[in-house]
Amino acid sequence: GESVGLHLPTLSVQEGDNSIINCAYSNSASDYFIWYKQESGKGPQFIIDIRSNMDKRQGQRVTVLLNKTVKHLSLQIAATQPGDSAVYFCAEIRNNNDMRFGAGTRLTVKP
């Protein structure tokens, strides 16, 4: 279901440290997952995606891990920078192209 009414969990890290943002999804039939970054007052931006036949995918400074057994997704950001401060959402895409977002996590990077 939708995470309506919940305040965003927050994660505060020091600049240069690695960040790990977690997400639990609900539908075991979902076969495609995306991480989005949303800066204040803007629409979500695509970061990285992963299909259900993979358990890990790496991008530039980001890695997504998928654990289908426990329906868990994580986003790892290496050497976190102040520009990484934003809200991060995971999204699961079901087989009818229906996309559902997780609750989101607010990442704050301290200089």
Added chain:
Amino acid sequence: GAVVSQHPSWVICKSGTSVKIECRSLDFQATTMFWYRQFPKQSLMLMATSNEGSKATYEQGVEKDKFLINHASLTLSTLTVTSAHPEDSSFYICSADSGGTDTQYFGPGTRLTVL
């Protein structure tokens, strides 16, 4: 490529008036567009799925007569908030599916404030 625009970026209106928000895919054709609503510090909630040339599919709890969606062409979908009330104040975001991939491209959002 794959740019989606929204207009207006923000709007303030009086209670009881109607507001139209446009969502355009600028460099691709979007057979499907999606409308989301986002309250402060909360996740995006899917309101409806809009297919070009057909009626939109609304999510449970979303009033189709209040949130009118028209997807008249492959590059334009509009959301009209009718008889707006202060509780309709929110951030409305559209996304477009270019087809052939599962990736949706998001617009920058429209902030609606109803006084």
